[in-house]
Amino acid sequence: xxxxxxxxxxxxxxxxxLGTLPFxxxxxxxxxxxxxCLHTALASMWNLLAGYxxxxxxxxxxxxxxxxxxxxxxxxxxxxxxFLSVLLGGVISLFLAVIISVPVFRMKGVYFAxxxxxxxxxxxxxxxxxxxxxxxxxxxxxxxxxxxxxxxYYAALVICVGSVFITYLLLRSNLGLALMAIRDDDVASxxxxxxxxxxxxxxxxxxxxxxxxxxxxxxxxxIFIQPFEAxxxxxxxxxxFIVIIGGLGTVVGPIVGSAVFVMLQQYLSEYVGxxxxxxxxxxxxxxxxxxxxxxxxxxxxxxxxxxxxRRQ
Amino acid sequence: xxxxLEPLINGLLLGGLYAVIxxxxxxxxxxxxxxxxxxxxxxxxxxxLSLVFLQLFAIHPMMTFLFVIPVIFILGYxxxxxxxxxxxxxxxxxxxxxxxxxxxxxxxxxxxIFTPDARTLQTSLAIKSLNVLDLFNVPVILLVDFLTGIxxxxxxxxxxxxxxxxWAIRAATDDxxxxxxxxxxxxxxxxxxxxxxxxxxxxSGVLVGMTFTFYPHSGTxxxxxxxGVVIIGGLGSLPGTFxxxxxxxxxxxxxxxxxxxxxxxxxxxxxxxxxLTIKPQGILGRR
Numbered sequence: 295x296x297x298x299x300x301x302x303x304x305x306x307x308x309x310x311x312l313g314t315l316p317f318x319x320x321x322x323x324x325x326x327x328x329x330x331c332l333h334t335a336l337a338s339m340w341n342l343l344a345g346y347x348x349x350x351x352x353x354x355x356x357x358x359x360x361x362x363x364x365x366x367x368x369x370x371x372x373x374x375x376x377f378l379s380v381l382l383g384g385v386i387s388l389f390l391a392v393i394i395s396v397p398v399f400r401m402k403g404v405y406f407a408x409x410x411x412x413x414x415x416x417x418x419x420x421x422x423x424x425x426x427x428x429x430x431x432x433x434x435x436x437x438x439x440x441x442x443x444x445x446x447y448y449a450a451l452v453i454c455v456g457s458v459f460i461t462y463l464l465l466r467s468n469l470g471l472a473l474m475a476i477r478d479d480d481v482a483s484x485x486x487x488x489x490x491x492x493x494x495x496x497x498x499x500x501x502x503x504x505x506x507x508x509x510x511x512x513x514x515x516x517i518f519i520q521p522f523e524a525x526x527x528x529x530x531x532x533x534x535f536i537v538i539i540g541g542l543g544t545v546v547g548p549i550v551g552s553a554v555f556v557m558l559q560q561y562l563s564e565y566v567g568x569x570x571x572x573x574x575x576x577x578x579x580x581x582x583x584x585x586x587x588x589x590x591x592x593x594x595x596x597x598x599x600x601x602x603x604r605r606q
Numbered sequence: 607x608x609x610x611l612e613p614l615i616n617g618l619l620l621g622g623l624y625a626v627i628x629x630x631x632x633x634x635x636x637x638x639x640x641x642x643x644x645x646x647x648x649x650x651x652x653x654x655l656s657l658v659f660l661q662l663f664a665i666h667p668m669m670t671f672l673f674v675i676p677v678i679f680i681l682g683y684x685x686x687x688x689x690x691x692x693x694x695x696x697x698x699x700x701x702x703x704x705x706x707x708x709x710x711x712x713x714x715x716x717x718x719i720f721t722p723d724a725r726t727l728q729t730s731l732a733i734k735s736l737n738v739l740d741l742f743n744v745p746v747i748l749l750v751d752f753l754t755g756i757x758x759x760x761x762x763x764x765x766x767x768x769x770x771x772x773w774a775i776r777a778a779t780d781d782x783x784x785x786x787x788x789x790x791x792x793x794x795x796x797x798x799x800x801x802x803x804x805x806x807x808x809x810s811g812v813l814v815g816m817t818f819t820f821y822p823h824s825g826t827x828x829x830x831x832x833x834g835v836v837i838i839g840g841l842g843s844l845p846g847t848f849x850x851x852x853x854x855x856x857x858x859x860x861x862x863x864x865x866x867x868x869x870x871x872x873x874x875x876x877x878x879x880x881x882l883t884i885k886p887q888g889i890l891g892r893r
Contacts, residue, residue, distance in 0.1 A: 350699060397883035403698055404641050405886050408833050409879065415830060416875040423868045527826060531710060538703060567718040574710035581700050581707075582692060 297598065305601075312451055316444040326556060328447045328515060331454035333552035335508040336529075337536040338457045338545075339501035345543035346465065346473045347497040350403075352530050353410025356417050357387040357502050359524035361509030363427060366519050369437045376437050377449070380510030387506025391499050399491065399498075411527065418525030432520030435513060449511045457504050462545050462601050464500070469493055535573050538580055541587025545601040550588050611742045613863045617856035619744065622752030623817070625759060625851030626810040627828055628835030630803035633762075635841040637779045637799050638694065643705040644685075645807055645832055646825030647712035652678050652808030653815035654720050656727055667727040667816050674808050682804030686797040694796075709825065716822035727815035751813045758809055759848055765802070766844070775799050827871075834878045840887055853877065 312331075316324050336354070343349040364383035368374040374382070394413055401409045422430040464470055472493050475483035484490055513519050532555065540551025558576075562569035584591045593599050631645050655677060656670040663669075689708065693700040734746040766772035777785040778795045786792065814820060814828065831854065839850025854874050861873020 344699070350702065397879060400883055401886050404635075404702070405837070405882060407702065408641075408837065409882050412830065412833070412875050412878055412882075416872055416879070419869065419872045419875070423866075423872075531706065534703060534706060542699070567714060570714040571711050571718075574707040574714070577707035577710075578689065578704055581703055585696065585700065 301601075309455065312455075316447055321443060324443055324447050325515075326560065328443070328450045329556045330549075330552050331447075331450035332508055332512050332515075333532070333536055333555060334454045334549050335450075335457040336505060337533050337540070337548035337552055338461050339505050339508075340530070340533040341537045341542065341544075341548050342461055342464075342497050342501050344537065345547075346470070346477065347494045348477060349494060349498065350407045351410045351501075352407045352527065353412075353414040354501075354505055354533060355525050355527065355529040356390065356410070356414035357505035358509040358512070358529050359414070359417060359421065359519075359521065360387045360390055361506035362513040362519045362524050363421065363433075364506070365438075365510040365513055366433045366435045367427065370433070370435065376441070376514070380449070380507055380514070383510040384503045384507035387509075388499055388503045391502030395495060395498060399495065411530075414525050414527070418521050421521035421525065427521075430521055432518055432523075435517050435519065438514045438517050441514060443515075446511060446514050449514070450508075453504070453508050453511060457508070458545065458549065458601075460500070460504070464497075465545065469496060473497070531573075535577055537587075538577055539587055541589035541591070541593075544587070544589045544593065544599075546599075547587050547589040554588070612744075613859040614856060615742060615744060616748055617859035618852055619748035619752040619855070620859065621852035621855030622755035622848075623748075623810065623813055623851070624831055624835050624855050625848045626755045626806055626813065628832040628839070628851060629759065629762065629844070629847050630806040630810075631829075631832045632836040632839075632841055632843070632847045633799060633803045633806070635836065636843075637775055638690075638701075638796060640690070640694075640698065640701040641705070642690075642800075642803070643702060643829065644709035644712060644825075645803075646827070646829030647709045647716075648678070648682070648804050648825075649807045649811035649814065649828050650820055650822065650825045651681075651712055651716060652811035653727065653820050654716055654725070655808075656812045656815055657720075657725055660727060667729055667812055671809065671812065674812060675805055678804050678808040679801040682801040683797045685804075686800035687793070690800065691793050691796060709829075713822055713825055720822060722821060722823075724819040724821055725815070726819045727812065729816055731816065747817050751817055754809065754813060755851075758806055759844065762802070762806065763844055771795075771798060831874070834874055837878060837886075838881045 312327065315327055319327075336358070340351065340354055343351050343354075361380075361383035364386045365376070365379045368379035368382055369376050394410075398406055398409050398413070421427055427433060465473070472483065472488045475486075475488055476490055476493060480490060509524075536551035536555045537548055538551070539554050540547030540549065558573070559569065562572060580587065586594060627649065631642060634640060634642050634645075652674050655674045656667055659665070659670040659673045660667055685708065689704055690701060693704055729747070731747045731750055735743045736746055736749065737743055764772075766776060774785070774790045774795050775798075777788070777790055778792050782792060785795075810828075814824075834854045835850040836847055837850070838853050839846030839848070854877065857877045858870050858874040861876075862870030865873065
């Protein structure tokens, strides 16, 4: 059981460090960790779809846009308390996911990828032609001006830890077992009574809800929302990069991936124009040489997982 | 004057251009069962290459095909040989991500080299319009697009049906194992097919450059149009691609006329989503 104890110790130490961060770190550090937390949550949700459910979505940005716009509209136009608006953003994303699941679950593989992308693009066009949200000019989320950075950081931390542990628990539940059975052999798993549609549908809804809530917190920090940025494919590019670098289909992968991504982004921001080129090159190189990502490769070499999803 | 006919006629003509935009994507999917997400960027790259040759030699944009096509063919061949062929057996995810990475690289390279300014391949054709029987006006440039589109589709049909390369491509599409047994090297066939697909993308890129303005990030928009065309018509089907182009072109222009120009793209997307939902394999798709 010693490896189990090390595991718990590592996780607890990590959480204590993160939980006390605003008390000892500089504001810059807090912002960096805030970004890492948000990207981890978003990437975990994309990973849940792509890495475990076999649903490669190129349309996660639709929930980011909906979450962000819900926050802006509800808190500014309707005076709803700001964190309630963030939660409602998740609920609205959930509704959107239920509605679009009718068409997108008829699509398989690459059609699913394209279908989700086109829905996100269509929503972007709708929002940029909608006077209520000031067309393509975007909205400044005024109620978020007064929030101290540490409040936003704790919100992000809660979402980050929450999303990672929900993924972890979900994958260790019967649903996770069913998902792995589907991934390994969908015909055989259906024959022994796994309801493929329900498993994938659950993951899709969960990912929509958490992505919507995370987007709300993200826009508390950004303060400004604009349709082509919010509904842009750029979000999925980032998530894809994070998950590939970290390790597709591992629980810890998105955490490591978003740490690497945020650091790279900070470091490369001096070289405007080159940073995205480099991200593209790194993605291709990782797929060629370490297709399992950083975490996957380490797990294979050391035989040690920090958050194992297999039952012992 | 039957001006109400104009969106319909222009939509059909635009559809010919859309068909060329989509045909390369459809070809690659038909053969390798993979989707090249860098298709739009390769198109716009050809627009910029054409611009470079245009300024270098002061020739008509249509003449730049002489230089653009060989360059882009070699690029397509190399991309398939060194990038895509390496991940063919690893499934859809790897291929999607490699092509995604490539599209990000190309887009930002173009941004770096050519700046984000709007560009166009200027011709005198762009401002002329043809009056048909005093009934309606047709922009000459759309007519050129449509005719070039027909020629490209016709040539492609000829290559696929009458040449050895076409037979090899179709053999590899229908039965890979059998094709290997009769001595076809699939990787080489894939590279040549990608080269051809990229040529069609390049031709559509130059036409788009002559017809509209383009930016380094325009590729995404045209990738979606390409998807629209091949999904409406059916991935991997040549006549289907042509039909898909016409349907998308008409639905966009009619939609733009009816619900407003800002929502022109939206009407195309909605048609696309309806087709994806009802008949995901497309109107003329196989399987």
